[in-house]
Amino acid sequence: MDKPLEKIDSELHSKLKLLMFSRVLFTSFLLGSTIIFQLGTSDSFLAVSLLVLYGMIGGIFLLSCIYIILLAFIRDSLVFAYIQVAVDTGIVSLIVFVTGGYTSVFSFLYLVVIIYSSILLPRWGVLAIAAICSIQYGVMIDLEYFEIITPMVLEGSLSAISFPGKSVLFKVMVTIVACCAVAILSGFLAEQTVKTKKELQLLEDQVKRVEKMAYMGEMAAGMAHEIKNPLASLAGSIQLLREDIQYDPYHDKLMQIALRETDRLSELVGNFLLFARPQAGKIETIDLRESIREVLELFGKNSECSSRISISANMAAGVWIEIDPVHFHQVFWNILLNAAEAIEQEGRIDIRLYESRNNTAILEIEDNGCGVPEETLKMIFDPFFTTKATGTGLGLSIAHSILETYGYLLSVESTVSRGTVFTLKVNRAAPPQPVG
Numbered sequence: 001m002d003k004p005l006e007k008i009d010s011e012l013h014s015k016l017k018l019l020m021f022s023r024v025l026f027t028s029f030l031l032g033s034t035i036i037f038q039l040g041t042s043d044s045f046l047a048v049s050l051l052v053l054y055g056m057i058g059g060i061f062l063l064s065c066i067y068i069i070l071l072a073f074i075r076d077s078l079v080f081a082y083i084q085v086a087v088d089t090g091i092v093s094l095i096v097f098v099t100g101g102y103t104s105v106f107s108f109l110y111l112v113v114i115i116y117s118s119i120l121l122p123r124w125g126v127l128a129i130a131a132i133c134s135i136q137y138g139v140m141i142d143l144e145y146f147e148i149i150t151p152m153v154l155e156g157s158l159s160a161i162s163f164p165g166k167s168v169l170f171k172v173m174v175t176i177v178a179c180c181a182v183a184i185l186s187g188f189l190a191e192q193t194v195k196t197k198k199e200l201q202l203l204e205d206q207v208k209r210v211e212k213m214a215y216m217g218e219m220a221a222g223m224a225h226e227i228k229n230p231l232a233s234l235a236g237s238i239q240l241l242r243e244d245i246q247y248d249p250y251h252d253k254l255m256q257i258a259l260r261e262t263d264r265l266s267e268l269v270g271n272f273l274l275f276a277r278p279q280a281g282k283i284e285t286i287d288l289r290e291s292i293r294e295v296l297e298l299f300g301k302n303s304e305c306s307s308r309i310s311i312s313a314n315m316a317a318g319v320w321i322e323i324d325p326v327h328f329h330q331v332f333w334n335i336l337l338n339a340a341e342a343i344e345q346e347g348r349i350d351i352r353l354y355e356s357r358n359n360t361a362i363l364e365i366e367d368n369g370c371g372v373p374e375e376t377l378k379m380i381f382d383p384f385f386t387t388k389a390t391g392t393g394l395g396l397s398i399a400h401s402i403l404e405t406y407g408y409l410l411s412v413e414s415t416v417s418r419g420t421v422f423t424l425k426v427n428r429a430a431p432p433q434p435v436g
């Protein structure tokens, strides 16, 4: 599921600030060192080539000031990123033009622009920037070749030698290929970085959750045991009283209520103990696709939600994992039931099972229900956290602690009004060998 838009926008906003700062620093250094080099070969501080370089540094400072002001007003950071990167391609063309055109040593700056655009823009946006760079460079060198424009010649630059006509096409082609290759490569690397960051974030969340649960579990287990015994004596005593005293419909009704409530409390305490110390299961190697199908069949028959919700399952075959089938049933049923309850009227649940890297398999359960606000998403695995009138808030915490005992990862992503996706990451096991 996508990240919330505000989060992406604020990340982009900070990256844009860094870009604006780096631009001023980098161009000042680059053009400043060119000026120092020029001063060594020129007689005057006010030679035309130097004036142009002064002007460019001033222009970039001015542009950065305008960007800083605009940053406070522009709502859509992505559009602003496109504008800045596109303007940067123009600045690079200008730098190449004033430093010798074909002979300029600064044509590599196009690659710098493409590389940082991959940090800001989506993949196809980076390719578009690479195309814009290629077009600008190609057109400029062609115009120079046909003598329609004459680039500025810096003192001591290579332009003093004759224009090597034959290799023009070759140089333009090499630059274009380099732009495209860098765009593809840096786009790929940027995507990998985002993926890795996301995985790390999920792991970090998981570790925090496990630490918190271990602490709560220890406390809870002690308390639950203390409650369970007096509760059993209470229920037993009322039962005896009910049998011994003379029948009175009013008293009998009161005792029935007391028994029902002690039953409810006992079940709650039992569930709570399950969260605190999940019972060790009988581990078997199960075919995940088959187990999911079994639960789905049962869910279709039993759940009142099944008539208004369509469930689609896209599952890879031959994914075996080690788990107690009862535990898997309990975990999957709970997630499925929550998904169904999150859908108010008609909706959809998509189940996806696929193989992943490092001998792991991923099971995703996605619904298009009400979703969970970002501030409550952190709490949904906490025991007793519920938003339902009759919920216990124990389902997900039990599921989490059960999976925890197997070392499997359960994570969640959600967007309000769009839906929720639970992701279960499990280690694959070898299929069981046939007996005999």
Ligand code: ADP
Binding pocket: 334, 338, 339, 340, 342, 367, 369, 370, 371, 372, 380, 385, 386, 387, 388, 390, 391, 392, 393, 394, 395, 396, 397, 420
């Ligand atoms: P319960 O179902 O008894 O409330 P759970 O631990 O199973 O307890 O779930 C805790 C809370 O997490 C739910 O009350 C609900 O607010 C939220 N939740 C769980 N799954 C989903 C989902 N698929 N969509 C929206 N909210 C969910």
